[in-house]
Amino acid sequence: MAIKAGVLGATGSVGQRFILLLEENPEFELVALGASKRSSGRAYGDVVAWKQTKPIPAQSSGLTVHECSAVHFTSCDVVFSGLDSDVAGDIEEEFVNHGINVISNAKNYRQHPQVPLVVPTANPEHLDHLANHDKSKGIHICISNCSTAGLVVPLKALQEKFGPISHMMVTTMQAVSGAGFSPGVSSMDVLDNLVPYIGSEEDKLEMEPRKILGDVDASTGTFLHIPQDEFKISATTTRVAVIDGHTASVSIKFAKNKPSKEEIIATWREYQSQCELLKCKSAPEHAIVYLDQPDRPQPRLDRDTGNGYTVSCGRLRDDEVLDYKFVCLSHNTVLGAAGSGILIAELLKAKNII
Numbered sequence: 491m492a493i494k495a496g497v498l499g500a501t502g503s504v505g506q507r508f509i510l511l512l513e514e515n516p517e518f519e520l521v522a523l524g525a526s527k528r529s530s531g532r533a534y535g536d537v538v539a540w541k542q543t544k545p546i547p548a549q550s551s552g553l554t555v556h557e558c559s560a561v562h563f564t565s566c567d568v569v570f571s572g573l574d575s576d577v578a579g580d581i582e583e584e585f586v587n588h589g590i591n592v593i594s595n596a597k598n599y600r601q602h603p604q605v606p607l608v609v610p611t612a613n614p615e616h617l618d619h620l621a622n623h624d625k626s627k628g629i630h631i632c633i634s635n636c637s638t639a640g641l642v643v644p645l646k647a648l649q650e651k652f653g654p655i656s657h658m659m660v661t662t663m664q665a666v667s668g669a670g671f672s673p674g675v676s677s678m679d680v681l682d683n684l685v686p687y688i689g690s691e692e693d694k695l696e697m698e699p700r701k702i703l704g705d706v707d708a709s710t711g712t713f714l715h716i717p718q719d720e721f722k723i724s725a726t727t728t729r730v731a732v733i734d735g736h737t738a739s740v741s742i743k744f745a746k747n748k749p750s751k752e753e754i755i756a757t758w759r760e761y762q763s764q765c766e767l768l769k770c771k772s773a774p775e776h777a778i779v780y781l782d783q784p785d786r787p788q789p790r791l792d793r794d795t796g797n798g799y800t801v802s803c804g805r806l807r808d809d810e811v812l813d814y815k816f817v818c819l820s821h822n823t824v825l826g827a828a829g830s831g832i833l834i835a836e837l838l839k840a841k842n843i844i
């Protein structure tokens with residue numbers, strides 16, 4: 491039976507990506523949409539400022555947009571939240587308290603010790619700890635920040651094979667769709683330019699990988715961070731004139747043994763997450779690809795690999811300060827947002843959690 495899905499923040503950048511991906515996926519039936527009071531009570535097609543390259547799916551276009559109140563979403567098996575973080579906290583809490591399962595893109599609960607922070611091709615095993623959740627409430631899961639999502643997949647593959655990574659320096663070049671639509675980034679700011687600051691993004695990049703790659707205390711269901719002194723991260727985040735696709739230049743140091751370049755590339759190419767093993771519909775054939783060409787990955791050429799679920803790595807080199815440096819690229823509204831939400835829901839179904 492199809493998973494009945496709702497989308498909160500359906501008119502936004504992430505919300506629109508949810509609409510597109512859900513429409514194409516027979517595992518889901520889209521039954522309810524929510525946005526602000528400005529949009530509610532009207533047909534989705536009449537209120538949305540559609541920015542996707544594919545047309546608005548006809549069925550979604552005719553759905554009425556509701557205010558984000560749990561009463562309108564009780565028929566949903568899962569609700570995906572693409573809400574602005576200014577409002578996501580209270581709204582998502584209300585939904586969970588009404589027994590509705592929420593998978594959120596907003597930052598509000600990412601650091602909550604009882605809420606898993608999941609990138610489905612990196613730490614799907616964290617979802618197992620939800621099997622015994624308090625049934626009087628809905629499940630609450632957070633998706634990582636969009637730049638973190640692309641980064642932790644190649645790190646997880648290396649951590650599994652070669653043990654912990656102790657240091658990471660990362661500089662991102664992030665697409666404008668990552669800033670949302672309203673107000674988003676103005677064209678005067680970003681065209682012919684690079685903005686070397688994205689508010690609070692560096693904090694997320696320095697914090698979220700330590701939870702995603704961390705352990706879980708199974709007795710209390712607490713999701714733990716790798717202590718800061720065991721995994722030091724220094725991040726610089728920038729905005730560039732790219733529509734979709736976040737690129738990162740990354741340097742890492744292993745805590746124990748330093749593998750060879752060949753071993754790293756082989757590890758990335760062989761890596762399989764539970765999404766592939768459990769045959770989730772949206773799982774990419776390869777969670778990571780390594781590109782041998784010296785000028786790849788590039789956002790326009792590589793962001794849609796694996797329908798946007800694959801992380802493209804390249805340019806692995808020795809690093810004179812840490813051990814190695816490389817470039818990685820991921821689709822910020824697919825793996826970095828809506829796609830991860832959908833893949834998490836598919837994992838929950840495959841694991842009989844919903």
Ligand SMILES: NC(=O)c1ccc[n+]([C@@H]2O[C@H](COP(=O)([O-])OP(=O)(O)OC[C@H]3O[C@@H](n4cnc5c(N)ncnc54)[C@H](OP(=O)(O)O)[C@@H]3O)[C@@H](O)[C@H]2O)c1
Pocket residue numbers: 498499500501502503504505524525526527528529530558571572573574575577578595596597634635636667668669670671672673822823826827
């Ligand atoms: N863009 C990305 O790549 C990305 C990636 C990862 C995570 N995120 C996170 O995902 C969330 C959404 O980001 P976005 O880029 O899609 O933002 P966005 O384009 O600005 O969209 C925000 C959505 O929130 C709705 N909204 C605003 N105020 C509301 C209210 N008071 N009540 C109910 N709905 C309200 C808007 O509805 P109206 O149209 O009716 O105003 C719109 O649907 C944010 O928390 C963001 O940090 C974004």
